[in-house]
Amino acid sequence: MSKERRLGKTPSDEDLILQFQEGNVYAFEQIVNRYKDQLVNFAFRFLGDVEDAEDIVQETFLRVFRKKKAYKNVAKFSTWIYTITGNLAKTELRRRKRRKLLSISSLGFEDKDFELTDTKKGPEENVDDLLQSRVIQKAIDSLPDKFKEVIIFRDLQELSYEEISKIVKIPLGTVKSRVNRGRLKLQEKLIGYLKEIKE
């Protein structure tokens, strides 16, 4: 039992998964409550679709439930769960690309992404915020996957370079290089919008 738990403080993620491994289902519910929003946000930024993002995150939690014993207390729990979600999101993107190649006549992915479907999904009440959010999301979507994932992890989820390195399984230097190149590419894509804002 960790020091925090003995002192009655908020249990760490690692404490919770350990308790869940020992059969405490309430600990699993706490993990879900702690991670559902940030994972849905991450998956949404990766996929550009709220429903798909929720499906991916639900599947993530189902896998955590099924494979709870697979987690070993050598890595941070957040690294483990982000890796699962990231892999599922990448698989979904590959599936979409195949589907898009097979059916060019159907509604395009980009068109679908920016349908104004459900504004209640996020706190985007202001029209300017909504527009800005969608413009940036479109630019993120257009990045190559390897830049997209590190930009989302670093600039939206605000993870450390070290944690990103562990999740994506690439060296620290490569993470930094990709983040830098990804940001420069985003700048190129948003140069017109940035100019408008400055004016």
Next chain:
Amino acid sequence: MINCERFAQQLSDYLEGEVSEENYKLLNAHENSCNKCAEMVINARLLSKMLRNIPAIKASDNFTKNLRLKLAAETALQKNGAVKRAVINVRTFSLKPVVVTFAAAASFFIAFILLDSYILDDDSEVLMSPRIEIPPLPGTDQNANANQNLFVPNQMQVGGFTVSDSLEKFFQDTVGESLMKDDPSRAPRKDSKR
């Protein structure tokens, strides 16, 4: 000396303060002397702010409820799967006697064919292996049996049975002493090879 390409390569490190003091001075000097790179720094800072200010998407209100339903469905499926496996096991088990009977019948059939080809030659005579002959029943034709025995050389009687010569040595070497010592007529033949 820092050029625009090297400045761009180190832009994130420069903005996040991840460069050495000496390198920082070089990058800063380049920023102050190059309008293009100075503009790039302004855009990078603005973009960083925009990215951090993007409203976070939250899970829907019924996210946890849906997850619970999926978990319940999966648990039910697992239980159902366990029941199905148990039924399959029972069925497999109930099929086992049939399979065993069939296998036994097949084994007997193969064994019969092999033994048949082993014992009988082309003339259907006993040549390859010794055969114990059943003594005649009381009241039957002794001569017929005697005539039959003429075809089997070097016979001897053991326990009421007539055995061929090849078995004689076997009995002498193994059980002969105990079986034959009480009956002089059953004593080992002197001319038999030891």
